[in-house]
Amino acid sequence: MERPASRMNGFLVLAGLLVLGAALAAAGWAVSIPALIGAGVLWGVVAVLVSTGFTVVNPNEAKVVQFLGRYVGTVSQAGFQCVLPLTTKQRVTLRVRNFETAKLKVNDADGNPVEIAAVVVYKVTDTAKAAFSVDDYEEYVAIQSEAAVRHLATSHPYDAHEEGRTSLRDGAEVAGELTTELRERTELAGVEVLEARITHLAYAPEIAQAMLVRQQAAQVVAARTHIVSGAVGMVQLALTKLADEGVVDLDEERKAQMVSNLLVVLCGDRATQPVLNAGSLYS
Numbered sequence: 684m685e686r687p688a689s690r691m692n693g694f695l696v697l698a699g700l701l702v703l704g705a706a707l708a709a710a711g712w713a714v715s716i717p718a719l720i721g722a723g724v725l726w727g728v729v730a731v732l733v734s735t736g737f738t739v740v741n742p743n744e745a746k747v748v749q750f751l752g753r754y755v756g757t758v759s760q761a762g763f764q765c766v767l768p769l770t771t772k773q774r775v776t777l778r779v780r781n782f783e784t785a786k787l788k789v790n791d792a793d794g795n796p797v798e799i800a801a802v803v804v805y806k807v808t809d810t811a812k813a814a815f816s817v818d819d820y821e822e823y824v825a826i827q828s829e830a831a832v833r834h835l836a837t838s839h840p841y842d843a844h845e846e847g848r849t850s851l852r853d854g855a856e857v858a859g860e861l862t863t864e865l866r867e868r869t870e871l872a873g874v875e876v877l878e879a880r881i882t883h884l885a886y887a888p889e890i891a892q893a894m895l896v897r898q899q900a901a902q903v904v905a906a907r908t909h910i911v912s913g914a915v916g917m918v919q920l921a922l923t924k925l926a927d928e929g930v931v932d933l934d935e936e937r938k939a940q941m942v943s944n945l946l947v948v949l950c951g952d953r954a955t956q957p958v959l960n961a962g963s964l965y966s
Contacts, residue, residue, distance in 0.1 A: 685811040685873070688748045688756025693737050693763035700730050736768040745807075747773040747814045757810045775810045779877065780821075784829050786883055789836040791851065796887035799836050799851070801861060803828045804878040805869065812873025820872045827868040828879070835861050841886065851884055910950055918945045 704726045711719030738746050738758065745759040750770045758764050759777070766772070781804040791797050805824060807813045813820040836851065843850035851857055858880045865876040922938065 685809045686756050688758050688766055690758050690760070691765045693739075693765045696733060696737075696765040700726075700733060703729065732768050733765070736766045736770060738764055738766060738772045740764055743776065743778045745775050745777055745810045747775055747810050749773070754811060754815065759810075773814055775807055775813055777807055777810075779804060779806045781805070782825065782828075783882060784825070784832055787829060787832055787836070788887055789833050791836055791841045792838060793840040795841055796889065797836060797841050797851070798883065798885050798887055799832055799881065800883035801828065801832050801879055802882045803865065803876060805865075805874050805876045807873055808875045809873030812871065817872045820874060823872050824869055824874055824876075828865060831861060831864045831868060831879075834864065841884070851881065854881065857881060907950075914945070914950050918942050921945065 707722035707726050708719065711722030740746055740758055740761050742761045744761070745757050746764075746766075747757050748755050748766050748770050749772075750767055755767060755770065757775075758766060758772075781802060783802045784800050786798050786800045788796060788798055803824065807820065817823040835857065839849050839851050839857065841851050843853075849856055858878070861879040861881070862876055865879050869876055918941075922941070
């Protein structure tokens with residue numbers, strides 16, 4: 684787990700080295716020339732040793748510090764810092780990052796081949812896990828994102844033809860499900876997924892035309908169903924009004940003829956031509 688590393692302000696340490704150098708030079712000069720040379724060598728060794736602990740940390744960045752292969756902590760305070768000498772410092776960015784997956788070709792829950800891609804927004808929250816739990820946390824997030832997108836595509840259909848079934852076109856619900864799954868997958872790497880959304884969704888080219896015809900047919904059926912439902916209501920209203928207001932007294936045969944005519948007029952997809960009947964329904 685991430686923990687803070689012991690550190691000091693680099694400028695204070697540098698000033699202390701200069702003061703130490705001046706003090707050793709004065710003491711050596713007061714004794715003898717060999718003593719001055721020895722003091723200079725001693726100061727040089729100390730300065731080189733201490734300088735191995737100097738590091739610069741940029742804003743929204745952290746340095747993972749290791750001493751002889753052992754993790755000793757993380758420095759996340761921006762500026763010129765000094766940590767334990769003889770340590771190695773690995774840079775890990777804390778900035779919010781995003782990338783878009785490649786367009787993946789997978790079969791949806793109904794077995795139809797679809798093309799799908801997503802954008803993932805994430806940031807590192809645990810530098811120790813990001814540095815040591817996985818080889819490359821960026822590559823790890825990319826691979827896990829593709830796996831999550833594939834799993835999402837195989838779990839839902841492109842279009843939901845049943846009531847209450849979630850489809851890949853339900854943006855907010857699908858995005859929430861994808862984000863939750865990615866958070867579980869990337870927690871091991873010390874990464875938090877902030878958001879994941881579908882950016883590309885389409886049928887594969889080999890079935891796109893057939894699916895377009897199917898969608899158009901479904902829309903036509905839905906429209907016709909709505910038209911017929913409205914027409915029946917209008918016919919019922921007309922018959923009720925005529926009966927309630929006593930405009931005309933229709934027997935069952937005349938009612939059937941009127942219903943037929945009204946439904947033809949209301950449900951037809953072309954303009955109707957009126958025909959005047961000068962005769963009678965009865966012989």
